Amino acid sequence: MTRAHRPSPRIRAALLVGLTVLLVGAGSTAGHALWASTATTSANVTSASVAxxxxxxxxxxxxxxxxxxxxxxxxxxxxxxxxxxxxxxxxxxxxxxxxxxxxxxxxxxxxxxxxxxxxxxxxxxxxxxxxxxxxxxxxxxxxxxxxxxxxxxxxxxxxxxxxxxxxxxxxxxxxxxxxxxxxxxxxxxxxAPDNPVTGLSCARTWGDRAVVIGWDTGTAPLSESYGINVGGTRIATVSGSTGQATISASQAPSASLGGSEVAVTVDLLRGDGSVVRPVGSGTVTGYSLFFLRSVTCA
Known part of the structure; x- marks a missing residue:
């Protein structure tokens, strides 16, 4: 009876080493191919933007x-x-x-x-x-x-x-x-502009029993209101539709009746009565004639 021939241990070891090298090489090639494919796909993605x-x-x-x-x-x-x-x-x-x-x-x-x-x-x-x-x-x-x-x-x-x-x-x-x-x-x-304070016009009336002052109304609507101040005291609030106001002799301070000048100012007002800005300033003169109070333009 004839026995089957088997490779020697040395030959079997050589065959195993060769097979291992072949498998490792094939695995490395597959891994590299997968990485390259993934990298290429990522490079082709465009991010959305918000601007x-x-x-x-x-x-x-x-x-x-x-x-x-x-x-x-x-x-x-x-x-x-x-x-x-x-x-x-x-x-x-x-x-x-x-x-x-x-x-x-x-x-x-x-x-x-x-x-x-x-x-x-x-x-x-x-x-x-x-x-x-x-x-x-x-x-x-x-x-x-x-x-x-x-x-x-x-x-x-x-x-x-x-x-x-x-x-x-x-x-x-x-x-x-x-x-x-x-x-x-x-x-x-x-x-808004920086409007200057201008001078007041003044006209005598009623035989020095009153004067009429006037101011520039071009820097505000005619519907706006103005405060009239004589000697630092508000004596009247008037509409700007005419740009004029009357100051009577009785509204001049008693201290001015000796012939001294009295400051007159006109203020542009807000709806609540507060002052936006002064628009005009001037003076009048108060005096007493035969015990009658009088006022005239300075």
Whole structure:
């Protein structure tokens, strides 16, 4: 009986080493191929972006006077990112003094959506929202990537209600939510003029029983009220429709009846009676003639 031939132990060990090397080499090649494929796929992924731009708000800047009380601009918000989202534009101001706060409270701010550029003659559209610089309206909407929204913003001021006032307004636009947002801002500074105090005209009347004073009404609406002060005392409040007031001899201080001059000032008033600013100043002379009180122009 013939026995089957078996490889010697040395030959079997050599075969095992060769097989191991072959398997390890094949495994390394497969691992490298998988890594290369994954890296290539990651390099081809494009991340979404959130971005927004705002233009136009800065053109609201400028001085507002009695001849130019309103300013209108087109605010254009554009989604410059690759993701659709909602946007919100908030206006903030920081008035510092009394005149600044009065200017902010008396300046109307109106905003409305529009399909075209806005002009001073554009009427507010449906859904218009109105506030003041002290409590401004907010605007908002939804935009697809690359799309834009146009809003008209108009300010109408009463510059007579503040003197040398300044409002520094910032419009901040945010698209998206949380940390996934795009942001842009614009700034506009509006001012009210610094009106000088002018002299008063004076005319004698009623045989020195009274004088009629006059002042410049060009820096305030004719509907505004003025306080008339003689010797530091408020003697009357009159409408500015005529720009004149009568001071009788009885309203001149007794101390002036010896022929001394008395200071006369005219103040522009707010609705609550507080003084916006002085608009005119001058003097009259009080005297006594045959025991009768009299007043005349200085």
């Amino acid at each position: 927004v731009t705002e233009t136009g708000f800065d053109t609201l800047a400028g001085e507002l006077t009695m001849s130019t009380t309103a300013r209108t601009t087109s605010v254009v918000v554009t989604n410059t990112g690759t993701t659709a989202g909602t946007w919100l534009s908030d206006i903030t101001t920081a008035p510092r003094g009394t005149d600044d706060r009065a200017f902010a409270s008396s300046t109307l701010v109106t905003a409305w959506a529009s399909t075209q550029a806005c002009t001073p003659n554009t009427a507010p559209g449906r859904g218009a929202t109105t506030g003041t610089w002290a409590n401004p309206p907010a605007i908002s909407g939804t935009l697809q990537p690359g799309a834009s929204a146009t809003w008209c913003v108009r300010t109408v001021a009463n510059p007579s209600q503040a003197n040398a006032a300044r409002i520094d307004a910032t419009l901040t636009t945010v698209l998206g939510q949380g940390s996934w947002t795009g942001r842009d801002s614009g700034r506009a500074v509006q001012t």
